[in-house]
Amino acid sequence: MSVVVENLTKIYGEQKAVNNISFEAKPGQVLGFLGPNGAGKTTTMKVLTCYIPQSSGQATVCGYDVQEAPMEVRQNIGYLPEHNPLYLDMYVREYLRFIAGLHKISKPNQRISEMIEMTGLEREQRKPIGALSKGYRQRVGLAQALLHDPQVLILDEPTAGLDPNQLADIRALIKQLGEEKTVIFSTHIMQEVKAICDRVVIINRGNLVADDTIDHLQSVTTGESVITVEFQSKIPQQQLKKINGVKEVRHLNGYRYQILADAEKDLRASVFDFAVDQKVKLLEMRKEVFEMDEVFQRLTK
Numbered sequence: 001m002s003v004v005v006e007n008l009t010k011i012y013g014e015q016k017a018v019n020n021i022s023f024e025a026k027p028g029q030v031l032g033f034l035g036p037n038g039a040g041k042t043t044t045m046k047v048l049t050c051y052i053p054q055s056s057g058q059a060t061v062c063g064y065d066v067q068e069a070p071m072e073v074r075q076n077i078g079y080l081p082e083h084n085p086l087y088l089d090m091y092v093r094e095y096l097r098f099i100a101g102l103h104k105i106s107k108p109n110q111r112i113s114e115m116i117e118m119t120g121l122e123r124e125q126r127k128p129i130g131a132l133s134k135g136y137r138q139r140v141g142l143a144q145a146l147l148h149d150p151q152v153l154i155l156d157e158p159t160a161g162l163d164p165n166q167l168a169d170i171r172a173l174i175k176q177l178g179e180e181k182t183v184i185f186s187t188h189i190m191q192e193v194k195a196i197c198d199r200v201v202i203i204n205r206g207n208l209v210a211d212d213t214i215d216h217l218q219s220v221t222t223g224e225s226v227i228t229v230e231f232q233s234k235i236p237q238q239q240l241k242k243i244n245g246v247k248e249v250r251h252l253n254g255y256r257y258q259i260l261a262d263a264e265k266d267l268r269a270s271v272f273d274f275a276v277d278q279k280v281k282l283l284e285m286r287k288e289v290f291e292m293d294e295v296f297q298r299l300t301k
Contacts (some may be wrong), residue, residue: 002026003048003152003182008057010043013139015023020057024148027151030178032197033186036300039184040206042082045154046182049079062151075103078145082156082186084137088130092121092140095129103148112156115143120169134161142170152182159192171196190292204300218289225265226288230256232281239278243270258288 003025010018018040025031035041046052048059050070058065064072089096100108114209116125119139124132138161145153159170175196177183180256185196193200202210205233210217224247237249240259245267248260261267268285275282290298 002062003184004058004060005044006046008044008047008059009055010040010047010052016206017201018047018054021203021206021208022057023201023208023211025182025184027182028179029198030174030183030185030196032193032200033184033203034193034200034296035203038205039203039300040283041203042156042252044203045079045081045156045184045186048073049077050074059152061158066184075148076151078105078140078148078150078153080141080153080155080158084141086129086140089128091128091131092116092125092173095140099144099147105148111147111149115147118146118173119143120166122210126191130154135163138162139166142173148193150181152184153177154184156186157188159189161185169251178254180253190296202299203241209299213217214292215289218292223296225263225267226263227259227267227271228252228286228288229259229271229282230254230284231275232283234278235278240274243267243274243276245270256284 005024006022007020007021008018008022009016021044033041043052047054047066048061050066050073053067060066061073062076064076066073090098096112096115097108100112105111116122119142121136121139121143124136129137132140138158142158145155155174158174159167162170171192174183174185178198187193197214199213200210200217201208232255234255235257237251237257240246240249240257245261245265246259247262250258252258259267259271266287268287271285272282
């Protein structure tokens, strides 16, 4: 059920749209696939879904090679592209029945009803797609991607055009699907990344610049681990600097300090032990993390 990308490269003429990237998406997690416009995200997704061939490297979906077994790959993937292609003159149920026929789904009416309920299209199911709002068209696109119960979902900007209530519903649905399927989720909305994704892959100008958990990326992007502490009384900075692993101590105000260490070092246990040894009351201690927007900017600028 996993997606494995190894040394994938795609060249258009003299331009490398994707440059030797490798990553893996596994079942039971939502992988955020991020990057600025023109970074190579859509190109990578088109290779994975067999729309275009790679120039070199390898990609497999559920064990099937995208070049050697494209039909098997397509059978195992549900794809919602950024520009959702729909037949606007068809009605919602009519369109989904057409897609069900392409996938040769047994009991299509039952499966269509399940997808309509899952994606919140009950009130719109008998309308022509051309009469729907952009948000409901996205729901139709998501329903067709899920219709054949694929093992892998590739979703490119799936929440574009949704209102706040729709956003909450679709985010919850994607999170739920990620518990049992392999989901690759592309978006420019960093709040969605934090809310939905378990891990992120970030590419910039065709190159892989990050492949990590969100929490770890937020804490190590600057190359430093920073904690903020507040004691009940004043502590000399020189005394705090003697804690094992401390690189720098900054006095903020009152009895509050920032303590810096190397990125991989978590000083919270050491600071707690220090407070116990010194018989000083510790009022607050938190590890500082950067918001995903700032992490993204630092990695792609």
